[in-house]
Amino acid sequence: MGRPRQVQICCSSKCLREIQPHEKAVALTCFAQTLGMGKRRSSKSERLFLCPQCAYRVAGVERQPSHTAPFDLAIFRVLLDLVGADPDVATAGWELLQQRRQTILYTPLALPEGEVLPPERRALKAG
Numbered sequence: 001m002g003r004p005r006q007v008q009i010c011c012s013s014k015c016l017r018e019i020q021p022h023e024k025a026v027a028l029t030c031f032a033q034t035l036g037m038g039k040r041r042s043s044k045s046e047r048l049f050l051c052p053q054c055a056y057r058v059a060g061v062e063r064q065p066s067h068t069a070p071f072d073l074a075i076f077r078v079l080l081d082l083v084g085a086d087p088d089v090a091t092a093g094w095e096l097l098q099q100r101r102q103t104i105l106y107t108p109l110a111l112p113e114g115e116v117l118p119p120e121r122r123a124l125k126a127g
């Protein structure tokens with residue numbers, strides 16, 4: 001088991017939502033390395049995170065990036081390899097969609113905190 005996760009931000013510029021430590025996510029790691037300059041040196045790595053919906057969208061819905069955008073193309077290819085190999089990411093994305101459906105369409109609006117409804121007038125007159 002790895003280090004406990006922290007709150008992350010989905011790295012898709014279309015999303016940028018918080019991914020809580022208990023939520024499902026896809027991690028991308030990148031780092032740089034020198035080549036042909038004597039002793040090979042590597043940078044620290046950076047980890048980026050995508051929510052399952054964005055990972056699925058990039059790999060399965062959006063157009064394949066052009067060869068003139070090699071970094072975007074590389075990310076597309078690693079996501080396609082991961083997401084296309086098993087239904088787990090698609091299933092996790094569907095679970096989020098199911099929660100959103102419940103929240104937006106089927107959760108009744110609550111009264112604001114502390115709001116008190118007045119008693120019916122009729123009851124006071126009867127006594």
Ligand SMILES: [Zn+2]
Nearest residue numbers: 010015051054
């Ligand atoms: Zn996202």
